Amino acid sequence: MRSHLVMIGNGMAGARCIEEIIKRNPDLYDITMIGDEPYPNYNRIMLSNVLQGKTTFNEININDWDWYEANQIRLVSNEHVTQIRLEEQQVITDKGTIVSYDKLIIATGSSAFILPVPGHDLEGVVGFRTIDDTQAMMDAAGQYKKAVVIGGGLLGLEAARGLLDRGMEVHVVHLLADLMEVQLDHAAAALLKRDLEKQGMKFLMEKKTTEIYGDERVQGIRFEDGTSVECDLVVMAVGIRPNVAIARDTGLEVKRAICVNDVLQTSDPAIYAVGECAEHRGIAYGLVAPLYEQAIVLADYLTGNPTTGYQGSILSTQLKVAGCDLFSGGEIHPCENTKAIVVQDECSGTYKKVLVRDNKVVGVVLYGDASDGTRLFSMLKKQSDISEFTNASVLHKAGEESGLDVASMSADETVCGCNGVTKGTIVGAILEHGLTTFNEVKTITKAGGSCGKCRGMVEAILAHTLGDKFDASAEVSGMCGCTSLSRDEVVAAIKEKGLQTPKEVRNVLGFKNEEGCSKCRPALNYYLRMIRPDEYEDDKASRFVNERMEGNIQKDGTFSIIPRMYGGTTSPDDLIRIGEVAKKYNVPLVKITGASRVGLYGVKKEDVPKIWADLEMRSGYAYSKSLRNVKSCVGSRFCRFGTQDSLGLGIRLEQEIEMVDTPHKMKIGVSGCPRNCAEALTKDFGIVCVENGYQLYIGGNGGTEVRQCDSLTTVTTEDEVLLMAKAYVQMYRETGIYGERTAPWVERIGVDTVRRALADQEQVASLAARFEHARDTYAEAWGEALIDDQRKQLYTVEKR
Ligand SMILES: Cc1cc2nc3c(=O)[nH]c(=O)nc-3n(C[C@H](O)[C@H](O)[C@H](O)COP(=O)(O)OP(=O)(O)OC[C@H]3O[C@@H](n4cnc5c(N)ncnc54)[C@H](O)[C@@H]3O)c2cc1C
Ligand code: SF4
Numbered sequence: 196m197r198s199h200l201v202m203i204g205n206g207m208a209g210a211r212c213i214e215e216i217i218k219r220n221p222d223l224y225d226i227t228m229i230g231d232e233p234y235p236n237y238n239r240i241m242l243s244n245v246l247q248g249k250t251t252f253n254e255i256n257i258n259d260w261d262w263y264e265a266n267q268i269r270l271v272s273n274e275h276v277t278q279i280r281l282e283e284q285q286v287i288t289d290k291g292t293i294v295s296y297d298k299l300i301i302a303t304g305s306s307a308f309i310l311p312v313p314g315h316d317l318e319g320v321v322g323f324r325t326i327d328d329t330q331a332m333m334d335a336a337g338q339y340k341k342a343v344v345i346g347g348g349l350l351g352l353e354a355a356r357g358l359l360d361r362g363m364e365v366h367v368v369h370l371l372a373d374l375m376e377v378q379l380d381h382a383a384a385a386l387l388k389r390d391l392e393k394q395g396m397k398f399l400m401e402k403k404t405t406e407i408y409g410d411e412r413v414q415g416i417r418f419e420d421g422t423s424v425e426c427d428l429v430v431m432a433v434g435i436r437p438n439v440a441i442a443r444d445t446g447l448e449v450k451r452a453i454c455v456n457d458v459l460q461t462s463d464p465a466i467y468a469v470g471e472c473a474e475h476r477g478i479a480y481g482l483v484a485p486l487y488e489q490a491i492v493l494a495d496y497l498t499g500n501p502t503t504g505y506q507g508s509i510l511s512t513q514l515k516v517a518g519c520d521l522f523s524g525g526e527i528h529p530c531e532n533t534k535a536i537v538v539q540d541e542c543s544g545t546y547k548k549v550l551v552r553d554n555k556v557v558g559v560v561l562y563g564d565a566s567d568g569t570r571l572f573s574m575l576k577k578q579s580d581i582s583e584f585t586n587a588s589v590l591h592k593a594g595e596e597s598g599l600d601v602a603s604m605s606a607d608e609t610v611c612g613c614n615g616v617t618k619g620t621i622v623g624a625i626l627e628h629g630l631t632t633f634n635e636v637k638t639i640t641k642a643g644g645s646c647g648k649c650r651g652m653v654e655a656i657l658a659h660t661l662g663d664k665f666d667a668s669a670e671v672s673g674m675c676g677c678t679s680l681s682r683d684e685v686v687a688a689i690k691e692k693g694l695q696t697p698k699e700v701r702n703v704l705g706f707k708n709e710e711g712c713s714k715c716r717p718a719l720n721y722y723l724r725m726i727r728p729d730e731y732e733d734d735k736a737s738r739f740v741n742e743r744m745e746g747n748i749q750k751d752g753t754f755s756i757i758p759r760m761y762g763g764t765t766s767p768d769d770l771i772r773i774g775e776v777a778k779k780y781n782v783p784l785v786k787i788t789g790a791s792r793v794g795l796y797g798v799k800k801e802d803v804p805k806i807w808a809d810l811e812m813r814s815g816y817a818y819s820k821s822l823r824n825v826k827s828c829v830g831s832r833f834c835r836f837g838t839q840d841s842l843g844l845g846i847r848l849e850q851e852i853e854m855v856d857t858p859h860k861m862k863i864g865v866s867g868c869p870r871n872c873a874e875a876l877t878k879d880f881g882i883v884c885v886e887n888g889y890q891l892y893i894g895g896n897g898g899t900e901v902r903q904c905d906s907l908t909t910v911t912t913e914d915e916v917l918l919m920a921k922a923y924v925q926m927y928r929e930t931g932i933y934g935e936r937t938a939p940w941v942e943r944i945g946v947d948t949v950r951r952a953l954a955d956q957e958q959v960a961s962l963a964a965r966f967e968h969a970r971d972t973y974a975e976a977w978g979e980a981l982i983d984d985q986r987k988q989l990y991t992v993e994k995r
Contacts, residue, residue, distance in 0.1 A: 197222070197224055197225045199227065199295060200298045200497070201296035201299050201300070202300045202301075202302055203286060204301065204304060205228045205235070205302075207236070208469050208483070208489065209304075210236035210258060211487050211491075212490035212494050213228065216497055218494075219495070220498045221266070225269075227268070227270075228263070228271070229292075231272075232272065232273070232327075235263070238256075238257050240483065240515075241255040243515045246332060246333065246353070246354065246358070246360075247357040247360045247515075248361070252326060274288035275289040278444070279445040279466070281446070284465065286299065296465070297465070298497065299467070300466075300468070300493070301473075302472065303438035304470055304472055305324075305435035308434045309431050310404060313406045314406055317413045318412040318413065319335060320407060320413055321428070321430055332428065335427065335428040337361075340363060341427050342365045342429075343366045343368055343428070343429050344358070344368070344430045345404055345429065345433055346367075346432035346434070347375065347400075348375055349375060350432040351433075352367065352387075352519075353514065355391075356391075359395055365397065366398070367398050368399045368424075369402070370401065371400070371401065372400055372401055373385075374388055374398075375523075378521075378523035379521070380528060382548070383523075383548070383560050386546055391516070391519065394702075399424060402418045402419075403418060404416055404417075404419075439453055450474055451474055452468075457492075458492065458496040458504055459475075459489055467493055478507065483613045484615060485510065488505060512524070513612075513648050519562075520710055522561040522565035524572040525550070525557050525572075526558030527550075529550055532552055533552045534551045534552070545561075549571060554582050555581065556574045556579070556581060566710070569609060569652065572612070601656050601659050606622070611642035614640075614642060616642035618656060620640055621640055625657060626660070630657070633653055633654055636653050637653070650708050651716070654676070654712050675712050675714035676707070676708070677712050678715070685722065688704055695730065697720060697723065697734060714934075717737050720737045720738065721820070722933065744990075745980055755795065756803065756807070757815040758793070759792070759813040760792040760824075761846040762827040762843075762865075765792075769812065773785070776806055782797060784796035790815075790817070790824040790862070791826055800990050803990050804987050813853075814976040814977040820856060821853070821857050822852045822853050822854075822861045825852075826873045826875075827864070827866075828842070828872040828873045830842050830844075834868075836868045837867035837868055839867060839889065840913075844865050847917060848920055851921065851970075852924060854976070855973055857924060858931030858936075859931070862879050862897075863879065863881070864880075866882070866883050866884065875892060875895075876903055877903060880893060880920055885909075888909050888912070889910050889911070889916050890906065891907040893949060894946065895937075896936060896937075905946045907949070907953060918960075921962070921963040921966040922966070926949065928966070929962075929965075
């Protein structure tokens with residue numbers, strides 16, 4: 196006979212523990228779970244997102260009713276356990292159900308703490324803990340106008356943001372001078388407050404609530420200093436209290452929470468406690484990451500798997516409020532033996548502080564750009580020695596780049612903090628199970644399954660592991676997983692609503708992931724610059740790494756440098772300089788590229804800007820989504836078959852079209868006669884010179900999916916070719932999906948659509964004018980980088 200395992204509580208930590216037990220040995224126990232909420236197990240974390248309208252209650256289920264049945268779990272829901280009878284090994288619920296156990300796990304979590312001030316029991320005073328609390332807030336927002344949230348911590352701010360989103364006027368009351376004082380220092384807290392005020396949140400700082408007044412329903416709050424504020428809804432977000440009443444009544448050892456040892460066993464050997472209701476080595480945790488670690492240890496122990504026991508956790512926090520990108524982990528305030536590395540950029544509103552002790556990271560506070568959070572937190576958790584690191588832009592390993600660079604992450608680095616999933620686990624699952632989408636990775640590894648903050652990184656790992664086989668759009672109909680809006684809807688909204696920055700776009704259009712993902716970050720940067728060439732300032736950080744570095748990173752971490760050679764032409768002087776530079780910097784490979792230019796390969800990172808400076812040549816943009824090159828034959832200048840000056844035309848085209856961003860890379864070919872030595876019929880834009888003019892072709896591709904061009908039209912002069920080329924490129928820029936080559940673009944919008952548009956002289960002129968206008972806002976990349984100290988620092992390989 197199987198022994199009977201009973202769990203009190205059907206929340207996040209408890210259900211995770213049961214999942215892990217079943218995963219290890221599905222036949223070991225008969226399992227009963229008793230929960231007092233009338234729902235199956237759901238993702239409590241996501242209640243903030245439900246309140247903010249980003250998701251629905253249905254979408255936050257972790258396990259639906261069928262899961263219990265499928266795993267032969269008896270679920271007693273909507274019943275509250277009121278008593279544990281130790282001697283009889285039984286639990287009893289408020290509805291009289293009696294369940295016997297061999298082993299009992301208490302996973303009762305916490306309740307929202309309600310300040311015991313007069314009026315706390317008035318109608319309209321709620322905590323923020325459950326589906327029912329969230330529903331009550333949503334109902335109130337539909338009927339009333341003014342809300343007060345007491346508590347400027349993580350939960351309070353998420354609640355306040357949700358109520359703002361639902362149209363309420365919201366005051367946040369906070370006892371102290373800084374918001375989120377447990378997770379942020381003064382500087383970061385000030386930036387957070389400034390950003391939230393911009394979003395319309397109002398703050399009453401350093402206020403102690405003494406009374407909530409009203410007749411039946413709340414009408415306002417009074418403070419110790421005699422002031423007051425009116426409201427119709429009060430949300431108490433002043434902390435949580437572990438649910439320990441039954442444990443205490445039973446006589447188990449309870450301090451702040453139920454005391455457990457390293458295998459989560461209470462003072463009664465048959466009873467265990469896990470989650471927020473458990474106290475381990477004096478700490479009761481309030482975030483899921485440590486609770487899931489506990490759940491795994493307990494599952495190992497109860498199934499007889501080896502375990503080193505739970506050793507405690509270091510916590511990290513993020514805030515689920517759009518437009519406030521923050522990360523905090525470990526120690527916050529410096530003390531005598533810590534040193535702080537602080538970088539603050541007032542223009543962009545970013546702040547980074549790393550606390551270091553004995554050459555080890557002990558604390559991280561990031562505000563405005565939290566993309567380095569995972570990496571720094573991993574260094575903190577691993578207690579890595581950082582003597583090899585530069586502190587120039589907050590602790591990057593000498594020679595490495597910042598941000599969401601999954602390629603440089605080590606396999607044991609944590610990607611999903613909530614579920615403790617490492618990069619190695621994700622890559623292993625992708626390869627072993629043939630996973631291709633974020634949702635598949637989430638199902639198999641649980642990465643991204645809780646707060647969802649790591650979705651962008653999981654997608655970046657998918658892209659890095661699968662290369663071209665990864666299609667982030669495969670599982671969503673929208674532009675990316677962060678939104679259900681299509682590319683066209685996003686572009687239209689940017690224009691109609693006058694949105695100016697990626698952050699604003701994500702904010703106003705309610706993107707689920709407020710930092711965006713690896714798909715929408717570069718796409719929004721592209722669309723905004725395409726729509727507002729004059730005003731929008733390029734956000735380099737959201738571009739792919741090769742574009743940020745203005746060179747392709749090779750597989751050994753070195754770089755390639757490919758200077759511009761218009762139409763494939765060069766000069767003796769340029770060739771001599773290239774040779775001298777190659778010698779001076781010991782460049783391992785000098786090669787004629789497939790795009791008819793000379794490439795330097797295997798360049799060391801720190802040599803990259805020095806070589807640009809020594810070469811004195813323009814960038815060939817061999818790494819960018821823009822015109823790569825114009826391949827031309829010698830044409831009538833030298834070839835006896837040449838009908839026109841294809842070389843001169845190629846040079847002009849390249850000079851006029853270079854640098855400008857396009858949805859994907861573009862190649863142009865110009866052949867001097869139909870023998871087509873420049874392979875113009877497989878280019879994005881192809882020109883074949885003939886006796887009486889120039890035949891124009893569009894939408895070709897010579898890559899993995901070869902596509903022969905469609906014919907566009909024939910024109911008679913070089914100037915007309917240039918005009919048509921600009922109009923065509925601009926049409927592609929304005930209607931292409933970011934990441935879409937011209938071949939699928941032409942097929943998607945229809946060759947005839949392009950032909951019709953480019954047969955209309957007025958439209959051609961206006962498209963070409965818009966292209967020229969945009970082009971005038973671009974500066975040559977290497978020259979620009981060389982005069983920008985911050986950008987040059989990207990190539991610094993300094994040691995501490
Ligand atoms: C709005 C919100 C946002 C959050 N955001 C984050 C975040 O971004 N990151 C993060 O890490 N954490 C976050 N948290 C905290 C996280 O949700 C909790 O740490 C986690 O849910 C705790 O899991 P648990 O199983 O211990 O408790 P719970 O998930 O609370 O589960 C306990 C369950 O037991 C039930 N129960 C209690 N007593 C009894 C009884 N006597 N009989 C029967 N059933 C009982 C409770 O009703 C509840 O259903 C958030 C919490 C909230 C409310
Ligand atoms: S395409 Fe024609 S003109 Fe150009 S090199 Fe070949 S044969 Fe000569």
